[in-house]
Amino acid sequence: KVTIFAFNDFHRRLEPFADGTGGAARLVGKLRQLKEENPDSITVNVGDVAGDNTKLGPDSFSPVAQLFNRAGVDVLGLGNHEFEDSRNGYETLRNGLVKPFAGETLCANVTHKNGQSIEGVKPFTVKQLAGFNIALLGVVTQDLSSKMHPTAGVGLSTVGIKECLAALVPK
Numbered sequence: 001k002v003t004i005f006a007f008n009d010f011h012r013r014l015e016p017f018a019d020g021t022g023g024a025a026r027l028v029g030k031l032r033q034l035k036e037e038n039p040d041s042i043t044v045n046v047g048d049v050a051g052d053n054t055k056l057g058p059d060s061f062s063p064v065a066q067l068f069n070r071a072g073v074d075v076l077g078l079g080n081h082e083f084e085d086s087r088n089g090y091e092t093l094r095n096g097l098v099k100p101f102a103g104e105t106l107c108a109n110v111t112h113k114n115g116q117s118i119e120g121v122k123p124f125t126v127k128q129l130a131g132f133n134i135a136l137l138g139v140v141t142q143d144l145s146s147k148m149h150p151t152a153g154v155g156l157s158t159v160g161i162k163e164c165l166a167a168l169v170p171k
Helices: 024-037 064-071 087-098 161-168
Strands: 003-007 041-045 075-077 104-106 110-112 124-129 132-137 156-158
Touching: 003 024, 024 041, 024 064, 041 124, 041 132, 064 087, 104 124
Parallel strands: 003 041, 041 075, 075 104
Antiparallel strands: 110 156, 124 132
């Protein structure tokens, strides 16, 4: 038996909601409990860890990588909100999220315009658990810009999800 715990759209929701639910401390505690109860498991965030629209710049991901490390998140798939700060070739993404995150960061269908991958980001990973090989592929919506952040995705090239998966799944 292998269990995959997946969550998304965290959007830097560090504090609990008004009704007391949610928040980073509760998330970290719950993920740690689930991993302890399920040793043959993978914990995956499938995107949009940032994008709370309160921070843009060097601290826009703080303290997400540290929280995810503490929670034992194994894999992080980048979402469109991770590409909102295009300054300095996505330096904030690299230095604020990808580098400090202890797990693997995935995104197969986004590269710099010159074809170079985003530093520290892989298209896929294969995890071995309970005698199984489990492949995880990272893909993000092809349109990275939004009304809030029209410069998201500047300097990057995206490939359609179907085209990307057709090329990677056989590998």
